[in-house]
Amino acid sequence: MNNSKNREIHLNALSIGLATGAYALSFGAISIASGLDFWQTQTLSLFMFTGASQFALVGVIGAGGGALVAVVTALLLGARNSLYSLSLSPVLQLRRRYVPFAAQLTIDESTGMAFKYNSSRNISRRAFFATGLSVYILWNIGTALGSLGASQLSDPGMLGLDAAIPAGFLALLWPRLVNSSPRENRKMISVAIVSALVAFLLIPILRPGLPVLASALVAVGASFMWGKKDTPCG
Amino acid sequence: MWMTVIVASLGTYLEKLLGYLLPHSFLERESIRRMTGLLPVSLLAALVAVQTFAVDDAVSIDARLIGLTVAFIALMLRAPFIVVVFLAAISTALIRWIGWLP
Numbered sequence: 001m002n003n004s005k006n007r008e009i010h011l012n013a014l015s016i017g018l019a020t021g022a023y024a025l026s027f028g029a030i031s032i033a034s035g036l037d038f039w040q041t042q043t044l045s046l047f048m049f050t051g052a053s054q055f056a057l058v059g060v061i062g063a064g065g066g067a068l069v070a071v072v073t074a075l076l077l078g079a080r081n082s083l084y085s086l087s088l089s090p091v092l093q094l095r096r097r098y099v100p101f102a103a104q105l106t107i108d109e110s111t112g113m114a115f116k117y118n119s120s121r122n123i124s125r126r127a128f129f130a131t132g133l134s135v136y137i138l139w140n141i142g143t144a145l146g147s148l149g150a151s152q153l154s155d156p157g158m159l160g161l162d163a164a165i166p167a168g169f170l171a172l173l174w175p176r177l178v179n180s181s182p183r184e185n186r187k188m189i190s191v192a193i194v195s196a197l198v199a200f201l202l203i204p205i206l207r208p209g210l211p212v213l214a215s216a217l218v219a220v221g222a223s224f225m226w227g228k229k230d231t232p233c234g
Numbered sequence: 235m236w237m238t239v240i241v242a243s244l245g246t247y248l249e250k251l252l253g254y255l256l257p258h259s260f261l262e263r264e265s266i267r268r269m270t271g272l273l274p275v276s277l278l279a280a281l282v283a284v285q286t287f288a289v290d291d292a293v294s295i296d297a298r299l300i301g302l303t304v305a306f307i308a309l310m311l312r313a314p315f316i317v318v319v320f321l322a323a324i325s326t327a328l329i330r331w332i333g334w335l336p
Binding site for chain 1: 291
């Protein structure tokens with residue numbers, strides 16, 4: 001019983017790792033196309049290790065948005081990881097010395113698995129670390145292969161790599177729009193459309209990178225609006 | 235560039251660490267939970283718009299829009315991430331090669 005459970009967890013962890021490793025290929029390629037070198041790209045996958053923030057950082061840099069705007073955008077996108085670690089901490093109940101290590105592996109995939117297998121603390125831990133490590137290793141291998149591949153190209157625009165960037169963001173956004181209740185999905189889709197529209201309209205007005213940051217205000221506004229409506233006690 | 239890479243990496247690591255150090259009651263603030271759920275949606279949607287249409291601070295309708303449309307269709311058909319990105323890049327390159335759009 002326990003063995004088959006473990007095998008299931010390991011298999012799931014491996015397949016999630018393989019899937020994310022495959023899209024690390026596109027991260028590596030896009031990062032090189034945005035003007036980072038091999039080691040800068042690899043440093044992001046080794047130390048930042050949170051996909052959406054990595055894509056955003058290189059995307060903003062590639063679009064000429066400047067360092068500060070790129071960092072702030074990456075941090076805003078990474079803020080959800082704080083929420084993950086906050087909710088994981090009572091589930092995993094880790095000893096202090098494991099916390100710095102677990103923190104680095106706290107991402108969408110490992111958090112999802114820890115909550116999916118929550119029948120006991122040990123099973124949750126196994127799901128979390130197996131997924132985190134599998135993704136970490138394959139994400140870094142994928143990044144290296146992708147950036148080595150892209151380094152061989154003379155003009156990334158020729159291969160449509162500049163279009164791979166918005167497609168990648170759309171693919172990262174997609175599961176957040178379709179995986180909840182129909183009512184919640186509709187809310188998410190409307191926030192997404194309004195944010196995209198706001199950013200689009202601000203392109204000619206603000207410096208590159210800033211329209212994306214400005215769109216964060218849509219999230220702030222929506223959370224206050226719906227917060228009041230949904231929780232009468234406030 | 236190195237400075238940007240290091241500062242951003244350190245910052246996102248501290249974000250991950252933060253949740254393990256804060257008291258759990260912090261999560262019970264509904265507004266914080268809601269906002270962290272909505273922020274990625276806003277930012278990712280805005281990134282899609284900007285990366286599709288912006289050239290510096292001007293709006294440009296070019297072959298990237300075809301790539302995004304293809305990506306959208308692929309996602310509707312539940313294609314995996316790498317396939318979505320690959321199809322977007324290939325279709326954009328193709329449109330440019332034919333010379334329909336820059």
